[in-house]
Amino acid sequence: MKKETVWLRPADSVEVITLVDNFSDVLLPGNETIIRPPLAKEGVIPKNTVLAEHGLSLLVKVRVEGETHAIVLDAGYTNVAVPYNLEYLGLTLKDVEAIVLSHGHMDHIGALKEILNLTGAETSVILHPDAFLPRAIQFPSDDRLTFPSFPSRDELKSWGADVMENKSPLLLGRDTILVTGEIPRITAFEKGLPGAQIKQKGAFHSDTFRDDQSLVINLHNKGLVVISGCAHSGIINAIAYARELTGQQDVCAVIGGFHLSGAVMEPSIEPTIEEMKKLSLQVISPMHCTGFKAISRFAEELPDAFVLSSVGSRIVL
Secondary structure, eight states: OOOOOOOOOOOOOEEEEEESSSOOTTTOOOOEEEEESSSSSSTOOOOOOOOOOOEEEEEEEEEEEEEEEEEEEEEEEEEEEHHHHHHHHHHHHHTEEEEEEESOOOOGGHHHHHHHHHHHHEEEEEEEEGGSOOOOEEETOEEEEEOOOOOOHHHHHHHTTTEOOHHHHHHETTTTEEHHHHHHHHOOOOOOOTEEEEETTEEEOOOOOTTTTOOEEEEETTEEEEEEESSSHHHHHHHHHHHHOOOOOOOOEEEOOOOOOOTTTGGHHHHHHHHHHHHHEEEEEEEEGHHHHHHHHHHHSTTBBBBOOOOOOOEEE
């Protein structure tokens, strides 16, 4: 049975600010779509600069009819980089309406407590209930590495979070931002992360990443903006679900982690690129876990749309 479409209020503009990512380059040029942090302040190059780490955190701002709605997607790996970068860049999170966690891995929750301290009392933290479950990675040698534990519901509440657990699509920012909830798997080549495990009923099982979710924004007269954390469900699956949910087929931008890094994921690079090339994208900005080889191929195959991510950059649509 076909799902009813979700009415997603068209946005006048979208801004995605990279609070932390794996890469930083202070010499990158900018343009009207990608605004880079200034190299100097008041004519002087400072001794310090933004910090990069193996993690992702994005500040997403949507403007419509004179309103601005802001949310944070993910919280980086450590509790150091995001708050430091916010101060360095002169950014505030006081107007943030919610924090969305794309899934329960440690490189997306590290500065969650610190972000909550900066957003104000009782900020909504939106996540799938599976995010709370223990995680591990199993290697062919039978060695298993367990992931750092996810904070408990009580711990999140003690930090000032209004915990909202979602499996289904959820609208934020007066219907301007859609959180997908669980993403159906329809592609043949996106197979998740081999070896990933999740603990349920006292035993580890293969992790299908039911908690993986993305953001969707409808940019007026342009199409959908799809923003992912790691896209463990598959970035093409995420795009397909965004189109199904909204009934909007045009996609103008795809931003975030696509998880194509490492030998086990590399077979998915070329079919992913082929699907992306069908979309007539205005912007594609692969981040975080996409990996150097995949990022290089996106730059080669989609040169007019490709935007190289770097900490502190602003993508303006």
